[in-house]
Amino acid sequence: MTRVLLIVCSVLLLTACEDKKSSLEKAPATTTEVTEKNESADTIEKKEVKKEKKKSRPKGPLLVQEELIPYLTEYGKENPEDKIRIITRFGNIEVELFHDTPLHRANFILLVKNDYFDETFFHRVADGFVIQGGNSDNPSTNKKRHYIGDYLIPSEFDAGHKHVRGAFSAAKYAEQNVSKASSPFEFFIVQSETGAHHLNNEHTVFGRVIDGMDVVDEISKVEVDEGEWPLRNIYLDVEIIE
Numbered sequence: 512m513t514r515v516l517l518i519v520c521s522v523l524l525l526t527a528c529e530d531k532k533s534s535l536e537k538a539p540a541t542t543t544e545v546t547e548k549n550e551s552a553d554t555i556e557k558k559e560v561k562k563e564k565k566k567s568r569p570k571g572p573l574l575v576q577e578e579l580i581p582y583l584t585e586y587g588k589e590n591p592e593d594k595i596r597i598i599t600r601f602g603n604i605e606v607e608l609f610h611d612t613p614l615h616r617a618n619f620i621l622l623v624k625n626d627y628f629d630e631t632f633f634h635r636v637a638d639g640f641v642i643q644g645g646n647s648d649n650p651s652t653n654k655k656r657h658y659i660g661d662y663l664i665p666s667e668f669d670a671g672h673k674h675v676r677g678a679f680s681a682a683k684y685a686e687q688n689v690s691k692a693s694s695p696f697e698f699f700i701v702q703s704e705t706g707a708h709h710l711n712n713e714h715t716v717f718g719r720v721i722d723g724m725d726v727v728d729e730i731s732k733v734e735v736d737e738g739e740w741p742l743r744n745i746y747l748d749v750e751i752i753e
Contacts, residue, residue, distance in 0.1 A: 572660035587617030679718030
């Protein structure tokens, strides 16, 4: 049932707009449940500790659309961090989040501080285009989304950031989204050497990779299925640097 729900949700979620080679509106047809057999004891222990933290959470939602802008505006003032580290088995990717996209920056910091990205994947890899993260077929991901809330982030195109190589951008829903508002949970990194400028003013760029593009390039080479879902799950975690 979880996998069926994920596929239905994936059809609604535009993972990064139209690539000329493939459409992001199509959901991955199949996924391969592969656990990290070579995980260290420290990694397993870390996950167990975070599971204990999750048990104490209220049922949510933490955020509702009607209160989103004032909440994220205040949250951004109280949480000014703007550098994060994405941890994968391929290495780390460090990202600077832009202060002139304040709602997107505050939302991402909120997700990190609520451990949203634990047990999520880079679930879409389109070599020569983008890699996308922030989703999974684990039941825990849906539970965390329910806890955080069902909302959309208004686009912040006025900042003028473009989809150059290394751009850190927000996914969006494909259906009934005239305002081009962002999904709060999924992001993508532009891997193309020439950028992905057809996405400008379609998705909000709210950060840039400042270290680890070699890791992005390495991830882009993994084997994927017909839906561009990696055959071996690429787990990620995110931590705040400063």
